[in-house]
Amino acid sequence: MISFLDLRETNSQHLSEIEEAILRVVRSGWYILGKEVEMFESSFSRYCGARYCIGVGNGFDAISLIIDAYKQQGIFSEGDEIIVPANTYIATILAISENGMTPILVEPDINTYNIDPRKIEEKITNRTKAILTVHLYGQLSPMRELKNIAEKYNLKLIDDAAQAHGAVCDGQKAGNLCDATAFSFYPTKNLGALGDAGAVTTNDTELQQIIRSLANYGTTTKYINKYKGKNSRLDEIQAAVLSVKLKYLEDEISARRNLAGQYLDKITNKSIVLPLVSDIHQHVFHLFVVRCTERNKLQQYLLDNGVQTQVHYPVPPHKQEAYKEWNGLSFPVTEQIAGEILSLPLHVALQSGDVDLVCDVLNGFQL
Numbered sequence: 001m002i003s004f005l006d007l008r009e010t011n012s013q014h015l016s017e018i019e020e021a022i023l024r025v026v027r028s029g030w031y032i033l034g035k036e037v038e039m040f041e042s043s044f045s046r047y048c049g050a051r052y053c054i055g056v057g058n059g060f061d062a063i064s065l066i067i068d069a070y071k072q073q074g075i076f077s078e079g080d081e082i083i084v085p086a087n088t089y090i091a092t093i094l095a096i097s098e099n100g101m102t103p104i105l106v107e108p109d110i111n112t113y114n115i116d117p118r119k120i121e122e123k124i125t126n127r128t129k130a131i132l133t134v135h136l137y138g139q140l141s142p143m144r145e146l147k148n149i150a151e152k153y154n155l156k157l158i159d160d161a162a163q164a165h166g167a168v169c170d171g172q173k174a175g176n177l178c179d180a181t182a183f184s185f186y187p188t189k190n191l192g193a194l195g196d197a198g199a200v201t202t203n204d205t206e207l208q209q210i211i212r213s214l215a216n217y218g219t220t221t222k223y224i225n226k227y228k229g230k231n232s233r234l235d236e237i238q239a240a241v242l243s244v245k246l247k248y249l250e251d252e253i254s255a256r257r258n259l260a261g262q263y264l265d266k267i268t269n270k271s272i273v274l275p276l277v278s279d280i281h282q283h284v285f286h287l288f289v290v291r292c293t294e295r296n297k298l299q300q301y302l303l304d305n306g307v308q309t310q311v312h313y314p315v316p317p318h319k320q321e322a323y324k325e326w327n328g329l330s331f332p333v334t335e336q337i338a339g340e341i342l343s344l345p346l347h348v349a350l351q352s353g354d355v356d357l358v359c360d361v362l363n364g365f366q367l
């Protein structure tokens, strides 16, 4: 069986270094907001090319804290609208709702699965305050188009880069492309911790200070609270693990690109739609997603032939019970994508022989 992703296998590649890092923290006697977090924040901000990095509890909080910080500054207010792609993972949208703001769903481009910039302007109202874009599956959103729209309408541009650590556009990395960027280090992500973890990067000094404070009960100095904050801190053990894994991220992105290139070259079955990759540097292949009109049949066929796959994501947010109020809305591109996509195995422990095998099986599929 070729597994979709086996975290025991991928983490075992740097096992002794990871174990050493964890033991160092255990023995230090310092577990929250110490030098491991400081070190990771400084290496990750340097990696992204951003001025600041704030470690937080998870990717959802990273998004939510950015929005909350703009509310604290009086730039966003409850009831204001934020533009977001309709086919994202629901966390992006929930982080907007949590802040009492209104997510405005916009269809993705069927070829890239990222927000379609041609469909944004028609959704802008006098309550629109931001575009929150998502670099889905590891491919960057159309940044130049999004920047133009944000400038024209004076909107904040925020990105959810939970799937795009290390993607590069015009020489700049994710984390340094927008006003503020949210990262997740959930264990399955390209840079994954051994538990929950996340970060915000930004070049905005005041925003950085507010987010840092909000994530630690709104504290400015010990026991002095300026905001109604929450507890969303990156812990020392996860920071130590992430510092180890960050060293290997560039090599791992190259390995992912090689495997993805192999899929792109060798899948020749006409009933399978390959992802459109316009610039390889803008894609870090968090997921390798193909499309097929008979997706469920294809998925079963692959499983019968020893290949595990997954669907990211089978039910779009507007069709979820959590957003009952949207269930009647129609987003045909998003719905088509949800019905046809299939994520193939792609991870750093996958061998090129495994990819050949998956391609052979795929090429033998008949509709």
Ligand SMILES: *Cc1c(COP(=O)(O)O)cnc(C)c1O
Binding pocket: 058, 059, 060, 061, 088, 089, 091, 092, 134, 160, 162, 163, 184, 185, 186, 196, 197, 198
């Ligand atoms: C994983 C993910 C998140 C949420 O991250 P958590 O760390 O699980 O909270 C948000 N957005 C996208 C696009 C993701 O892939």
